[in-house]
Amino acid sequence: MLKKLLGTAAIATLLASPAAADIKIGFVTTLTTPVAVIGKDMRDAVELAMEHIGGKMAGEDVEIVYADDEFNSQKGKQATERLVLRDDVDIVAGYIWSNVLLASAPVVLNADKILISANAGPSPLAGAQCNKNFFNIAWQNDQTPMALGELLNQQGVKSLYLVAPNYAAGQNMVAGVERTFKGKVVGKDMTVWPSQRDWSAELSKVKAAKPDGVFTFYPGPAGPAFIKQYQQAGLEGEVPLYSVYTLDSISLPLFQKAGMETVLGTKMTQFWAPDLDNAANKKFVGDFRKKYGRYPSFYAAQSYDAIMFIKSGVEAVSGDIGNIDGMRAALKKADFDSVRGDFTMGNNHFPIQNFYERTVVKDADGNWTTAVGRAVLTNHQDPYASQCKM
Amino acid sequence: MDYVLLIEQFLNGFQLGIILFLMAAGLTLVFGIMDLVNLAHGSMFMIGAFVGGTIAVVTGSFVIGVILMIPAMLIIGIVVEMTTLRTLYPRDHLDHVLATFGLILFFNEATRLIWGPEGLIVPLPAFLDGSVALGAITYPVYRIVIIVVGLLVALGLYILVSRTRIGMLIRAGASNRAMAGALGVNIPLLFSIVFGIGAVLAGLAGLIITPITAAQIGMGEDVLILAFVVIVIGGIGSIRGAFIASIVTGVIDTMGRSFLDVFLLLFLPENAAESAGPALSSMMIYILMAAILFFRPQGLFPPKGAG
Numbered sequence: 001m002l003k004k005l006l007g008t009a010a011i012a013t014l015l016a017s018p019a020a021a022d023i024k025i026g027f028v029t030t031l032t033t034p035v036a037v038i039g040k041d042m043r044d045a046v047e048l049a050m051e052h053i054g055g056k057m058a059g060e061d062v063e064i065v066y067a068d069d070e071f072n073s074q075k076g077k078q079a080t081e082r083l084v085l086r087d088d089v090d091i092v093a094g095y096i097w098s099n100v101l102l103a104s105a106p107v108v109l110n111a112d113k114i115l116i117s118a119n120a121g122p123s124p125l126a127g128a129q130c131n132k133n134f135f136n137i138a139w140q141n142d143q144t145p146m147a148l149g150e151l152l153n154q155q156g157v158k159s160l161y162l163v164a165p166n167y168a169a170g171q172n173m174v175a176g177v178e179r180t181f182k183g184k185v186v187g188k189d190m191t192v193w194p195s196q197r198d199w200s201a202e203l204s205k206v207k208a209a210k211p212d213g214v215f216t217f218y219p220g221p222a223g224p225a226f227i228k229q230y231q232q233a234g235l236e237g238e239v240p241l242y243s244v245y246t247l248d249s250i251s252l253p254l255f256q257k258a259g260m261e262t263v264l265g266t267k268m269t270q271f272w273a274p275d276l277d278n279a280a281n282k283k284f285v286g287d288f289r290k291k292y293g294r295y296p297s298f299y300a301a302q303s304y305d306a307i308m309f310i311k312s313g314v315e316a317v318s319g320d321i322g323n324i325d326g327m328r329a330a331l332k333k334a335d336f337d338s339v340r341g342d343f344t345m346g347n348n349h350f351p352i353q354n355f356y357e358r359t360v361v362k363d364a365d366g367n368w369t370t371a372v373g374r375a376v377l378t379n380h381q382d383p384y385a386s387q388c389k390m
Numbered sequence: 391m392d393y394v395l396l397i398e399q400f401l402n403g404f405q406l407g408i409i410l411f412l413m414a415a416g417l418t419l420v421f422g423i424m425d426l427v428n429l430a431h432g433s434m435f436m437i438g439a440f441v442g443g444t445i446a447v448v449t450g451s452f453v454i455g456v457i458l459m460i461p462a463m464l465i466i467g468i469v470v471e472m473t474t475l476r477t478l479y480p481r482d483h484l485d486h487v488l489a490t491f492g493l494i495l496f497f498n499e500a501t502r503l504i505w506g507p508e509g510l511i512v513p514l515p516a517f518l519d520g521s522v523a524l525g526a527i528t529y530p531v532y533r534i535v536i537i538v539v540g541l542l543v544a545l546g547l548y549i550l551v552s553r554t555r556i557g558m559l560i561r562a563g564a565s566n567r568a569m570a571g572a573l574g575v576n577i578p579l580l581f582s583i584v585f586g587i588g589a590v591l592a593g594l595a596g597l598i599i600t601p602i603t604a605a606q607i608g609m610g611e612d613v614l615i616l617a618f619v620v621i622v623i624g625g626i627g628s629i630r631g632a633f634i635a636s637i638v639t640g641v642i643d644t645m646g647r648s649f650l651d652v653f654l655l656l657f658l659p660e661n662a663a664e665s666a667g668p669a670l671s672s673m674m675i676y677i678l679m680a681a682i683l684f685f686r687p688q689g690l691f692p693p694k695g696a697g
Contacts (some may be wrong), residue, residue: 037508095585135427189651192672195612200533201648207528208395219510225603230512232530232602234521237417250508257447258513259412281641333463 018138023175023314023321025307026077028094028104029118031068031350035194035220037066037250038096038299042118044292045284045300049307050390052287056141057311058319063091069100071194075084076100088212090321091116093306096120096219097170098141098298109133114313114327118306119299121350122168123175127384130348133324135331136308139271140303140382141169144244147269147376148215152242153347154376155267157213158183161206164217165193165225173217173244179383186211197225203233216243223263224251227263235267236262243268247360249295249369256368264368266360272301272340273358280337295369308311313335344379348388352381393528399648400641405533408540412595414619414624414632415547416588422627423564424581426475427486430493431592431617432610437497438463438593439605440505443512452515452601459523459597460483460590467589468582475585476578486568492612503608510605536598543591544633551629561583564627564693616643619679625689635690639675646671 028178029039029045046064055062065087069076083089084107092108093100093116101120114133118123121140125131152160160183164170170193178185187209189202205230206214213233218226223246232234246266247255255263274295276284284304289297296304309331316330317323332346343353357373413435419430441462446455474493478486513519518532530631562570563580571577597609603609620639624631651667658666682690 034507034509034608036502037506038550040507061510115584190666190668191647192668197609197612198406198599198608200405201399201644204395204398204402209397221604221606227602229602232519232521232532234516234528234530254508255513258511330440 010053021131022319023057023062023091024065024087024089025062025310026065026067026080026087026089026094027303028069028079028083028100028303030069030071030096031066031305035071035073035096035337037273038220038297041250041297041300042094042096042303045164045288045296045303046307048284048288048291049304051291052283053307053311056150057314058317060314060319060321062079063232065092065344068098069095069104071097071100072095073099075389077103077107082170084108084113091173091310092094092370093310094118094119094303098172101125102168103133110202114324114331116306118126120169121172121382123172123384126295126348126382128386130388130390132328132349132390135309135349136351139353140384141172142176142179143356143377143380143382144269144271144385145173145215145217146180146214146383147380148244149177149180150376151267151269152177152213152215153180153182154214155240157181157208157240157242159186159211159213160184161187161209161211162213163189163191163197163199163202163214165222166190167193169219170217174215177215183212194222197222199226199229200233203229203235206235206239207233211239214239214241216241217245218243219245221251223247223346224254227255228260231260232254241266244270245298246301247370249274249297250299252360252368252370253294264360268360269355269357269376270297270298270358270368271353271355273356273370274300275369275372276339276341276356278337278339278341281339281341284339295367304371305338308338309334313388341348346381346385347390348382348385349390350385354378355380369373393647396484398527400528401527401529401533401537402648403641403644404637405536405640406644407637409569409595409613410616410620410640411544411633411636412591412598413613414620414636415544415629416591417614417617418561418621418627418629418632419584420588420626421621423560423584424479426478427490428475428588429487429490429614430470430497430587432465432614433494433497434467434589434592435502435596435610435613436605437466437596437609438589439450439596439609440501441466442593442597443510443600443605444505446512447510452512452518455512456594456597459593463584467586468592470589471582471585471652476492476581479581492608498532498607500540505605507607510600512600514601514603532601535598539594539598543594544629547629548595556580556583598662602654616675619675621689623679623682623689625692627693628689628691629691631693633689639678642678643671643675646674650674 029042031039067079096119098120117136125181126140185270313327313331317326343351346352354375355377360371394424440458442455445458521528521530620635624635651673653662
């Protein structure tokens, strides 16, 4: 009897021991190369979210398997293949870069697993190629620049010059601004991505064109470089610079350290801000700052939301992760406390949400951050949703 | 109005050419004289930026950063040469490529460990920040400084190589290594010095561009490719060739980026011109290189006695 009992116990230990998480989530982001700083912010947010939920969803243990896309669509696809085929994860999430997501999505979707983008929102996946298993918890690429175009109209900008990188997201950003901006586009330069880091030629053209405003989009470390050159070219103060995803909690401390005061007062638009007033956001930003000693970026906010979003789906099926139909139905409701406040999921599984004006300011302790203004677009759905047959 | 833009773009191209020259000069010396393919030259570019940039941030003076970077890079260059590259000279080029590629990985990881992944922003002193009016053109002061510094370095190198004893030894070592050694020239020491000079020039290029682009891990790799194009066009081992090819490459690259899309608009629809413009302009220098390789495989200015 005792022997049998011991045997059962041994088997039970064996079953439980090799960190046998019940739910495995693959998380693809950039952990090497110069843009790894974004991946680090996302991972920190995921870790914080795991801490907040006690490492459990619907009572089941959760394991996160991080994978590095090396800032390269082919490497990202291979990392995704390893997650799906070797690690056999239940859900794949993450993805900073639109081109990486576009290359990797078929791997996950063909395996009939749920894919959640925590940043990239390329137009094909929102429109004709939308998929029942794909969800975006951030935004569609065009939306934020569309809000910015609207902001430009309100600020009385009549002529605009666009400078952006020549890849999937850069093209979407430019298209987004042009969709809502009512003035005249006097020039447009699409630069080589990601290698071009000197914009002297483009900035000379901006100077010659004398626009009312310049729109730009340079995510990651290219952003500070662009803004510095903008200042050195003597454009700062002459032509206001408007940006999306270029100034964030990752780059602002660098500007602060370098004492580049001209960045203060710069305007941008976004679906979220660190000082957005809701309980979930206060908890997230407060605990993030306590744990890591810095403001979270929007990448972090989206990653945190992605984990909470997955949790809402897992709880709806009581932890039965095999019930993919039930999961999908639950995820469509987006029934969780998002750090951005209330929003709904559109037919194409992209959020319908507000976009706010944000201005770069100093906070009470002298740290550079952004102050959220009013909503420029409310309950906004991306323009590709109508092309999605879902 | 249009000619103002043209002159400004020419200056932009010239300034890019100067940076390329600082990179290519070291590369062409090492490749031409030591017959060593050194992919890690881009790492020297990056290390110069991080080391000099850190000194500049700590001391609060960019000028001190530049001055102290020179001995630092000389030492780093000589140490790398003595510890790693010295064993590679008798081996063939593929081994050089493999070993120096390993050095790139080593330096990138070391930089990440020391400075973190987010890079380094180096502010400019107030007197270099901003722009100055030259007739109808307003041009950033700092870019003018880059051009002047580059021209001074080019002049200094010319004098060093063609008018001094060490330059004579370098040239002797380049044209016949064994004979120079037999005549009592300390070839290993000479190579260490050449490599050290190359490292200083690359470091200077990296540091001088940092206030414009910010220091990043792997920042040297893109410049390295362009620098290789430059030395192939200019003739391997020739400082004069490197200088002229750098300026030509810089100007063509910049002019292509600024005017090719406008030019393509003449006979292409707007969307096609917008995406073909950047793609084509980044190809132009490679097309130039291919043409030069076809008509003058030894480059525009092959050094005398080489071959």
